[in-house]
Amino acid sequence: MKIAVAQIDVVAGRPDLNVKKIIHEIEKARQAGDQVIVFPEMAVPGYLLGDEWENGAFVADCQAYNLDICAATTGIVAIWGNIALDDTRRSEDGRIRKYNAAFVAQNGRMVSTPVIKTLMPKYREFDDERHFYASRKLAQDAEKPANDFINPVEVTINEKVLRLGIILCEDMWSDDYTINPIEILLAKDADIIINLSCSPWTWRKNLKRHSVVKDRIRHHPVHLIYANNVGIQNNGKNIFLFDGNSTVYHPDGTIMKVADDYTEQTIRVDIMNDKHATVNAPTVSDQKDIEELYNGLVYGIRKFMAPFPSRKVAIGLSGGIDSALSVSLLTAALGAENIYAINMPSRFNSQTTRNAALQLAQNLGIHYTSIPIQHAVDHTIEQIDGAVFTRMNGSDAREHVSLSPLNKENIQARDRGSRILAGVASALGAVFVNNGNKTETALGYATLYGDVNGALAPIADLYKTEVYALGRYINREREIIPQTIFDIPASAELSADQNVDEGKGDPILYPYHDKLVRAFVEFRLDPEDILRYYHNGTLAQVIRCDQAIIDLYFKNATAFINDLEHKWRLYKINIFKRIQAPPIIAVSKRAFGFDLRESQNGFHFTRKYLKLKDELLKPV
Amino acid sequence: MKIAVAQIDVVAGRPDLNVKKIIHEIEKARQAGDQVIVFPEMAVPGYLLGDEWENGAFVADCQAYNLDICAATTGIVAIWGNIALDDTRRSEDGRIRKYNAAFVAQNGRMVSTPVIKTLMPKYREFDDERHFYASRKLAQDAEKPANDFINPVEVTINEKVLRLGIILCEDMWSDDYTINPIEILLAKDADIIINLSCSPWTWRKNLKRHSVVKDRIRHHPVHLIYANNVGIQNNGKNIFLFDGNSTVYHPDGTIMKVADDYTEQTIRVDIMNDKHATVNAPTVSDQKDIEELYNGLVYGIRKFMAPFPSRKVAIGLSGGIDSALSVSLLTAALGAENIYAINMPSRFNSQTTRNAALQLAQNLGIHYTSIPIQHAVDHTIEQIDGAVFTRMNGSDAREHVSLSPLNKENIQARDRGSRILAGVASALGAVFVNNGNKTETALGYATLYGDVNGALAPIADLYKTEVYALGRYINREREIIPQTIFDIPASAELSADQNVDEGKGDPILYPYHDKLVRAFVEFRLDPEDILRYYHNGTLAQVIRCDQAIIDLYFKNATAFINDLEHKWRLYKINIFKRIQAPPIIAVSKRAFGFDLRESQNGFHFTRKYLKLKDELLKPV
Structure with a gap:
């Protein structure tokens, strides 16, 4: 037959x-x-x-x-x-x-x-x-x-x-x-x-x-x-x-x-x-996995863009690994002629990353420009810091608005995402993309209406360590992503505390937190499970992380528990950002989005967790 | 017992x-x-x-x-x-x-x-x-x-x-x-x-x-x-x-x-x-329905805010009916002391609406300020309109960026939503809300990263006519929402073509489009159904709209069909904005969000639709 x-x-x-x-x-x-x-x-x-x-x-x-x-x-x-x-x-x-x-x-x-x-x-x-x-x-x-x-x-x-x-x-x-x-x-x-x-x-x-x-x-x-x-x-x-x-x-x-x-x-x-x-x-093989991942992402981007009247994509290029991977995938999917990269420096962006972004654009042969944001950010800070609310109940009581350092970091991110990128993309008749990875999506290490923005999140189902691995795959034949980008610490460069030239970066210990996040999201583990495995010495094996890394990061149970609770809270609270995040190409066993349905219910620790924690923290 | x-x-x-x-x-x-x-x-x-x-x-x-x-x-x-x-x-x-x-x-x-x-x-x-x-x-x-x-x-x-x-x-x-x-x-x-x-x-x-x-x-x-x-x-x-x-x-x-x-x-x-x-x-009774709607929304807002460390809410007050209703509900739910209203005029905002916004704030006794956006918008337009991309493939070809009038309208909306509102809210330790209604959410008459922004969309499950009805309910004992707001046309005031003082406003015929959108979203009707009902004269009855209104808006089948297809396309294409929109309080038989699961698949017309359309448009 x-x-x-x-x-x-x-x-x-x-x-x-x-x-x-x-x-x-x-x-x-x-x-x-x-x-x-x-x-x-x-x-x-x-x-x-x-x-x-x-x-x-x-x-x-x-x-x-x-x-x-x-x-x-x-x-x-x-x-x-x-x-x-x-x-x-x-x-x-x-x-x-x-x-x-x-x-x-x-x-x-x-x-x-x-x-x-x-x-x-x-x-x-x-x-x-x-x-x-x-x-x-x-x-x-x-x-x-x-x-x-x-x-x-x-x-x-x-x-x-x-x-x-x-x-x-x-x-x-x-x-x-x-x-x-x-x-x-x-x-x-x-x-x-x-x-x-x-x-x-x-x-x-x-x-x-x-x-x-x-x-x-x-x-x-x-x-x-x-x-x-x-x-x-x-x-x-x-x-x-x-x-x-x-x-x-x-x-x-x-x-x-x-x-x-x-x-x-x-x-x-x-x-x-x-x-x-x-x-x-x-x-x-691991190599074959990476190759399949690469092929899938490139295919997904190409097919996502197919129904649009134009295949043009705008992208913010910071000189960091996430945007470097993202732009490389976009270029492979859509051709260099369709990619418009924008570097948007504030005074916190180092010459190191700015050079790296430019070099990357040259290596890919894409369109490139630089639009500084410092003037706009200063103006926004001035307007908001100087704003005064009047209570309209007859008292005419006045309340002055005052921005914290973190507020000012977020202003930079929103300036890039909503003012420049969205504006340039619309002028080009292009879409623009979100460059966030899964680890930061999980922990909310991103600014809503800032770097969360985009029509598509091509790499938001990749943990940071996978982002690096795919970056190395991109470079398998020749250096497309400049080596500097692999060498500097991962950093948002939104304040002097995140100066890459001084070796400062994100407050995330990726080699461990990637695995912890995967345990939450894909293995569906609770802090109770994590703490039990930590206690009985099987955590490294269960979450497939190096024991040496866990030992290095956490000197004792107190440090481990503090971090665990902090990350569980971040994971649960930052659902609000994911609700408003763009579509994610699903490549893992569980992607954020419709694949993992989340209610905005805050966080909870089970009684077994609390009991085990008490035992572990009991003075000997 | x-x-x-x-x-x-x-x-x-x-x-x-x-x-x-x-x-x-x-x-x-x-x-x-x-x-x-x-x-x-x-x-x-x-x-x-x-x-x-x-x-x-x-x-x-x-x-x-x-x-x-x-x-x-x-x-x-x-x-x-x-x-x-x-x-x-x-x-x-x-x-x-x-x-x-x-x-x-x-x-x-x-x-x-x-x-x-x-x-x-x-x-x-x-x-x-x-x-x-x-x-x-x-x-x-x-x-x-x-x-x-x-x-x-x-x-x-x-x-x-x-x-x-x-x-x-x-x-x-x-x-x-x-x-x-x-x-x-x-x-x-x-x-x-x-x-x-x-x-x-x-x-x-x-x-x-x-x-x-x-x-x-x-x-x-x-x-x-x-x-x-x-x-x-x-x-x-x-x-x-x-x-x-x-x-x-x-x-x-x-x-x-x-x-x-x-x-x-x-x-x-x-x-x-x-x-x-x-x-x-x-x-x-209709009155009881409105009362239940009001009570539910006020309760929903209050409970939504309960887990937050602060009950403070920032809100953009344009002098239009949507933000007027939204701020009135917020005030009823959280108390005037927690509401921070911000009027953000550009050169297109009339004195009429600015006065109305101020009057409304006074009537509610809330906090109020005005932060103009024209300078920032001008700077953004200048930066983007002056941007030049260089092709990094050795050709050094240059491409100038150029903003259309619509692009410039969206820049205003994003300036308000992402630059001012998000910034002020974070400085206050407040959340801010989205003031969109269901009709504009359905048709995408809103700017992503602009007025789509917010931690909560309290009125996004209300059609525009319900927004007015609730506004009148708010005023049942005394005028809280100034009468002007009911009298002027609904308008985004983003260009000279939307001048309320000249009677210009949104390109949506709310008395009919509210009903059409409800037919799509809640009755789950297809353009094929709508056109069949139009053809056999039962449309007004099915979608519960005045026949006189349909006759007034559409002189003939061509006009009716053009509008139907235009709105179906808008409804289907603007899913991309809803994917990134904030949580909506569900009060209808079908709210956008998890209640109505939508794939980003573009639009389709059935063969029966196309056949009927051909018949209707055939020259007599």
Whole structure:
């Protein structure tokens, strides 16, 4: 059987564009002699649509396109993901009932009723249960076992009946569910498993997938096809990267064929007859991780900018590592001709960083200018420091306004972000970007309406140590980011206390705090967990940090606890800045944004934490 | 039976504070001779916690407090909402399994296993299915009917066995579900229904509740208790108002007793013996709606500010209706002594609005100052208009930056929001607020990093016509908001084209566009729906707008369609501003923010829309 797997770039919310592409691929496959063509999950509407799923006209429009696709299937079996509507029944939100479904058509006719997704992811960015009715709920409503609603679809190809075990994305990732759809389909003699996915890239996810596939078909070897889309899709606060990597597996779980990452591509196999060689499973290495991260970020930036009328981006270049990485990624994604870098010195910016920024711009060949902010900052300080409020209740009491040193630091940041960058970007018809990293995003080491600003936060899902590692990757062939930028301390340069030439910088111990933040955000650990691990000596191992670093930074339990509580407070309180922060490209196992939903509830320490703390601080 | 319903203020994320209150209420109830005391849903942890539910130490901390509450139940039955953990089984996200549950204890012992919520809301701000495992899933896993998992809890009071039908919030709102928990409990001879809720206020929700209750117990009359909390809880982008309004219903569905809105209060009834009079069901009127809206917003602002070290708020006062309403609400919530109003004129601000702003400040008795922005704006324009980028690729090509008139308008807005307001607020140790309304939030008629800024958007869930209506309500006893502010056109005063003295203002036809935006946001209508209703003459009725207004604004189908497409595009494209906007107090049936999840996907017109448009525009 000749199968084509069409790894298309699905544009969320644009069924018109997607269906044009689908029909074109079906034509091509027919001409190539393919008997079956498989498209990704939700190939017609896209997947990350937010609450646009509630728009009845939109979903009906998407469903209506099934007729067009169906009509194009002369001489071929097409399998695609789309929304299925049941307007005779309601969803639990009172609206028309919707299913995340796969459709199968052949010779201009639907071969079966829609195949309905069974397992509904509802963690991280996923909201399937919010929008779609699951086949397991249908089963419960009918007072039947869930198995009854999971069945192979029979198609006849060359007069042979083939039982297609069609599933949708999460249906394969059943480890944490009480139902295993692949097992049920194989028990019902499915000849092949076809997984229509819309599965974003995350760190080492594809490796994990290969092992999951191997496990699922271990007891009942069949070919398995994984059809994933490319492109980016977003949920407002996060941009997710769809790497494709569509794969055809041999019945032993090894790889028969795999599509390139981030590339629109149709792979073809003659699954039953051909002797396809086995493709080596990908290897794991830190270098490969960094390379994937780099490729994903560059792709994400390029795709994010694609719908804009212009690809121009303005960026503040401070001479620090964050903006250096950011501008390097932007240049790789959009071309030097589209990048407008602005150095915005105040009197606290050293010649060292200003030179480094200029050198970096030269190395990249981008547009560059310098716009000093000192005059404007002085004027703002003068206006605010001189402001007097009058109480208008007849007392005419007067209250003078007075700025603290920290207030003045923030004025500089806002002057850059809101006065200069936003102004220059709008004049250029460009967008501008936020250069914050994940560690400072977590701890709120950034100024709202200042460096938090931007249309996109390309590196806000990278810890500071990853920022440096990617910076070194950028320099892998020649020095693009000047070495100085790696050598000076990380510093905001907003006061004399942050003078890089005197070796002064941020109040964050990145080699440890990167790991602590990751433990909070990605491992979902509480201070109680951290303190328990610290106490029993396993912290370094759990958070994957050097023990020597922990020992170096914290002489005793008091120092450790003070820092832990300080950082937990910062992490929890600075939610208010993240609420107003730009969209983040998600590349970790948990990105700030819609991926990690946060309430502005302040901070709390558990009773177990307080007890353990008391024990540790008890005088010996 | 004497029952106390403790309408407490549940602080989300603070089990320590909540449990202290719960135990105190149990003490008081025992002293008052009550036999049963009922607390709201999730009274221990709070309900809107975002993904903090994934913090294992936190949820274990919350669960552990059950022991403390249990120990306090000597001589009384206590029923409270809390998280229940099952660490022997996993949730579908691979984490420890959690239930949204009710606990029942008496004489220091748990009376039963936890009562598990059956119906899981997952629309609007609700994410129950994301975090909690439903009793109906337990039933399916056990291959038993859902009914088996919904049972009354037996308690013995004065040697009489009483069967308590305990449910959680949504379990009562079963109309759109395939399971009706109240019906099941009554079929199993529940003597009373007790609904533990954490139910936010929405427009006329309490009226709807009274009719739902009546319907649920129609065929099987029993007393029904509705225990709701007060306070506010948030999900980052939205603040929800919990009005309490806890109610004890007679078996005929009429009201026996009801707690005051937004007040910590314990109501007591002797349910079986006493002859309680019936409280009149609340009436409906536009005036009452406005009053509830006002009370809710004032409460929301007050509670939002409560955790801050200072209650001081800075606010920009333009002399327009939005900031006039906003400052009036702030003053009512926080006291005139905490309000710092700043008028920030440029050369486009009329003497009319400046006088109105000053007069308003006098009427409220707040702090007031004026900080002109013209000098700073001129300097910014000069710096940016004079900026020259050099291409650093060896060509040294130069590109001059040039600001458009619109760019210059935005510079004024950002100067106010990011340079002055943010600076003054930080110097005062205050927060500052966003004064945008829902109509301009929808259409993007606001400047990011300018008037979009703020720690809170108190009126961003009000349409412009509601802003005026609330303004009139503010003036119900005496003129607080100067009449001029109602008389001049709504205007941003950012250019000579927006001169209020010449009757010029915003490019929005509020009496119609308010309704159009509501149709998009709350009724979830598509342009296809709007155009169909326009075509068949029912639009005015559907969107509840005056037909005369539609006829006045749009002479023909071309004009109507041009406007419809323009507004749909604005609505869809300006998502990017909402992503970075501050938290909104939700008072409508759908607020921007976490309540309405939006992806940045541009706009789309359905095929049916395009077809109908072609028909309408066809030359006759």
